Amino acid sequence: MMKGIQDYYPDHFGQCYGCGRLNEHGYQLKTAWDGEETLTRFTPSAYHTAIPGSVYGGLLASLIDCHGTGSAALALAKEKGIQLEGFNAPRCVTGSLQVSYKKPTPIDSTLEIRGIIKEVKGKKVVVEIRLLSKGEVCVTGEVIAIQVPDDFGK
Ligand SMILES: CCCCCCCC/C=C\CCCCCCCC(=O)SCCNC(=O)CCNC(=O)[C@H](O)C(C)(C)COP(=O)(O)OP(=O)(O)OC[C@H]1O[C@@H](n2cnc3c(N)ncnc32)[C@H](O)[C@@H]1OP(=O)(O)O
Numbered sequence: 670m671m672k673g674i675q676d677y678y679p680d681h682f683g684q685c686y687g688c689g690r691l692n693e694h695g696y697q698l699k700t701a702w703d704g705e706e707t708l709t710r711f712t713p714s715a716y717h718t719a720i721p722g723s724v725y726g727g728l729l730a731s732l733i734d735c736h737g738t739g740s741a742a743l744a745l746a747k748e749k750g751i752q753l754e755g756f757n758a759p760r761c762v763t764g765s766l767q768v769s770y771k772k773p774t775p776i777d778s779t780l781e782i783r784g785i786i787k788e789v790k791g792k793k794v795v796v797e798i799r800l801l802s803k804g805e806v807c808v809t810g811e812v813i814a815i816q817v818p819d820d821f822g823k
Pocket residue numbers: 678681682683684685687688689734735738760761762763764765790791792793813815816817822
């Protein structure tokens with residue numbers, strides 16, 4: 670599996686259900702740069718069903734959520750010139766999450782979640798997200814992520 674910004678969060682940020690590397694029950698999303706965009710992949714299982722053939726919308730929202738905060742952390746690291754090593758990644762939590770379901774999301778394919786950084790202003794980052802299945806955009810969203818201090822959650 671590719672390495673993501675989540676691999677550079679310290680242990681107390683590694684417990685997140687969506688993206689914590691230490692949560693054995695979670696999705697363990699990995700968010701990385703893909704050119705100017707950010708990218709996460711997730712392969713749904715049959716039990717992630719809404720109606721047969723389509724992915725449950727709440728799951729799709731949580732993929733957008735954690736990919737958004739991870740993308741924001743990548744953007745802050747880039748802006749501040751931080752070389753990722755050890756557990757030194759900037760960390761963000763979700764301020765707001767907006768999701769728009771454009772069409773049913775086929776479940777029998779690996780999903781691609783792509784982020785575009787729209788704004789970095791102080792500790793606030795706005796990320797626009799597209800979620801694709803079989804090459805088609807099924808869901809769009811916007812995450813406003815806010816950087817928190819290093820001791821947040823300790
Ligand atoms: C308390 C529990 C938190 C749990 C966090 C879990 C940690 C996870 C750890 C590790 C995983 C890695 C991370 C993955 C995360 C996964 C996603 C989640 O599930 S996160 C959980 C859901 N989110 C919350 O529970 C946030 C609760 N809210 C807060 O803690 C604060 O309200 C916070 C940090 C979001 C903002 O508080 P301020 O005091 O730092 O912000 P100000 O200084 O007032 O504003 C700065 C800028 O941000 C905007 N802003 C602030 N809050 C906003 C909001 N809610 N929506 C939109 N914009 C907001 C403001 O308008 C301002 O923007 P202008 O500079 O004026 O342009």
